[in-house]
Amino acid sequence: MRRWLLLGLLVLAGCGADQARDGGRDTLPGSLPAGVTFAAPTSTAVAPPLELSLLDSTPVEGARLWKDRPVVVFFFASWCSRCATQQEALAPLAEKYRDVVTFVGVGGQDKAPAVKSWLDAHDVTYPVGIDGGLQTWRRYAVRQPPAVILVAPGGKLERGWPGGVSRDVLAGQLERLVRR
Amino acid sequence: MNKMRREKAVLRAGEFVSRQRTRAVNAEPLQPGVRAGVQVFLDGSAPVDKAPACDVNTTPTCDGGGPAGVWTNYSLETVQRVGYGSFEPDNGVLIAKNKAWAAGATRGTEGSQCGYNCFTWVEDAHPGDMNAVDYYKPDGTPIMRTVADYRQLNDALFHAGTNSGSSAEYVDAANNLHFYVIDRYTDARGILHYKVGVQNTTGAGPQTRGVALASQPGDALSSCAFKLTNTGAAAATDPALHPQDERASLDNDIYRLSASASGAGWSAELRNALATARFGESVDVPVYISHAAGAEPGNTVTLNATSVSDPSKTATATCASTSAGGTVGGSVPATLSLTLGAPATFGAFQPGVDKEYAASTVATVTSTAGDATLTASPVSAGGLTTASLAGHLTNGAFSLPEALRVEFSKSTWNGPESNDASTITFRQHIGAKDALRTGAYAKTLTFTLATTNP
Amino acid sequence: MIAAAAALSSCGGGASAPNVAVVAPDGVLRELGEPCAGGEPFLYAHATAAWRVEDAAGTVVSSGNLPEGEAIAAFNHDPGVPRVPTFCRFELHAALSAGAKYRLVLPEGEPLPLALKDGKAMVTLG
Secondary structure (H helix, E strand, O other): OHHHHHHHHHHHHHHHHHOOOOOOHHHOOOOOOOOOEEOOOOOOOEOOOOEEEEOOOOEEEHHHHOOOOOEEEEEEOOOOHHHHHHHHHHHHHHHHOOOOOEEEEEEOOOOHHHHHHHHHHOOOOOOEEEOOOOHHHHHOOOOOOOEEEEEOOOOEEEEEEEOOOOHHHHHHHHHHHEEO | OOOOEEEEOHHHOOEEEEEEEEHHHOOOOOOOOOOOEEEEEOOOOOOOOOOOOOOOOOOOOOOOOHHHHOOOEEEEEEEOOOHHHHHOOOOEEEEEEEOOOOOOOOOOOOOOOOHHHOOEEEOOOOOOOOOOEEEEOOOOOEEEOOOOOHHHHHHOOEOOOOOOOOOOEEEEHHHOEEEEEEEEEEOOOOOEEEEEEEEEOOOOOOOEOOEEEEEOOOOOOOEEEEEEEEOOEOOOOOHHHOOOOOHHHHOEEEEEEEEEEOOOOEEEEEOOOEEEEEOOOEEEEEEEEEEOOOOOOOOEEEEEEEEOOOOOOEEEEEEEOOOOOOOOOOOOOOOEEEEEOOOOOOOOOOOOOOEEEEEEEEEEEEEOOOOEEEEEEEOOOOOOOOHHHOOOOEEOOEEOOOOOEEEEOOOEEOOOEEEEEEEEEEEEEEOOOOOOOOOOOEOOEEEEEEOOOO | OHHHHHHHHHHOOHHHOOOEEEEEEEEEEEEOOOEEOOOOOOOOOOOOOEEEEEEOOOOEEEEEEOOOEEEEEOOOOOOOOOEEEEEEEEEEOOOOOOOOOEEEEOOOOOOEEEOOEOOEEEEEOO
16 A cells, blocks of 8 residues: 555656746746847837736737847647747747746647647646737747747837747847847 | 719809719619719819829829829719729729820820829828838848738728728818718628718808707617708709709708717717718617726716817707616525435345445535535434434334434535535444344434524 | 557558648748648647548548648749758548549638548648
8 A cells, every 4th residue: 555655755856857838927928037138120110019818818919029138939839740849949048038038929820729739748837828819929920830030128019930949049039139 | 894873063053962883783774773983073263173283203102292293173972892893902982183185095094194093092091101111131131011912902991880891981171171071881792882072162052951859769878869850941053053953962961970978987879970860851860889897877878079170069868877886686685495315215124244335315406605514413202312322223113223324425515506416325324133023114314404604 | 468569559550641631821931841730820720720621411430630831932943041941741641532522621710621632632821
């Protein structure tokens, strides 16, 4: 009897790494750390409006997100294999720039349960919502996932990579933008 | 090729209201009484278009303007996505400025200022920036859609009603013109029609203007019905004022409506902020009411109607909610009900045989209480519970050595239940050494359904 | 153990070779051979999307979920850069008979006429 109990506990501990990711309000960034400044944007294009309801129904507005720090928008779907590869490239940068650069996932042509599983499976630590009507996708000229968009603080649309972006290229952009 | 009826010089005669049918279904010749649209010619000294000059090289919204534009008329058409309109991005009213053909030019002549058919400036109901990316360069640099992008006009059409996704009015202040998209309907064949209005903003015309509003009976809970009456009067106008006799289209007025709710937490909505009626005619104006949970009990809806021709002619009416925030329902009397099924019997007990006997019956429970518990207790002949007789079947003075066991499939409820069944299973173990007396062993049990939270 | 072996053998069987190609003519810039989904307005054609084939009577003869598509060249011309205009092609297997008329139904869009020719069929989303 005891042996079974111990096994049970071990299994539970093993599941800790795969913890539930909900992309909800708890994943929104905290305040900007002291001493962080940003370089001026190189683009004059204004980022189109971004209105999103996170998976836990928290409403999020792009303008508030990129008011004081850069935002990386990841257009994805749970059924898209190249999106999994893209998330692998984004994850270390999301971690490195926690609270300095806001990453946000915008799902499309997808349903909440499948997206939630995908967040768990790919350990997505940033806020995520689903763009049900694909309005935001269309505004950002995203015709299929994956696509990655970089918005500079203040709302200038710096770069957009339909088809996804390599970790090196995005890291280079963030390196240029973030000064600390 | 659409035959257009030309409305010239409506400027001098006040206001014009007309219906027009989807242009894509109109083939020559049109049946009498059916309009394909309206064309409004600007008149006066040249240049007839009084819009200020602007520079097409610096301002994308500049239509050439004034002398350089050479625009001479407006057209209003109904666009529906049928027939050749199937490729249009939207349904609605197309308001456009057009040019006459150059003197001596014939229709469709290559290089001519071909007038209505191919030199037309669409007035955009959404002239602002589209705020959308067009594409990204290979290095990721975004290129935004310009204001001159062909998709800019995807939402150019005007719509009728409130919350229509577009506007219902277009004003050309320089030319004293105000266009109204008053209402729309679909006929039995699914064809779209619009009711449009054209107004000269410098004068109310020779007609007298007036309006009255009356509240209609009703419960005023989800909507208020009002009747709007045009209390003005027609005036004689020159039948030759327009290329065709348009006197009938001038015998009306257009009204601007607004509605409000007085109660905190209440709101009043109009389906259409415009209405039109012929002189002496009445039309229905519904106002839709809603309230949030916790809204205050009383509410009054106020509707105001003002003539667009003569804003001094205005009317107000109110409609009070006769009951507000009232509860609907029925009360539920406290109920605890227990019904038992057929009496359980074990059949014959076999003496000298070690055996477990089981029998069951069903208890049906109906309870309106917050919780309920079902219990069984033995009852003595006198009706009092006696511990010493607890749970043993008896046959006269003899009782079975082992106790009767009673099991419920369900004995507690945490909320109200209606006709919930609980199977009561009785178990009696007879040991090989247990002595049994001839006759029937029986026990009367009391089943109690009790609650602490009625 | 026996059940597991049976499952393995059915996966590798030749009976399920793809015989129907579904093409989304979207013109999206991709690398040739890249896994893809239909680009807007064909985004409803993507991995896991349900499809079914109905015969002339409307009976469902075959159904499944789309796999990921593969990017195929939209034009014959090679512009000399990695990302070129492509269409997204999905390959699926449907139990069809030669000579019969079928319809392919996807989550959106009109049902598409489908018939085998030399054992294969191709359908272009419209």
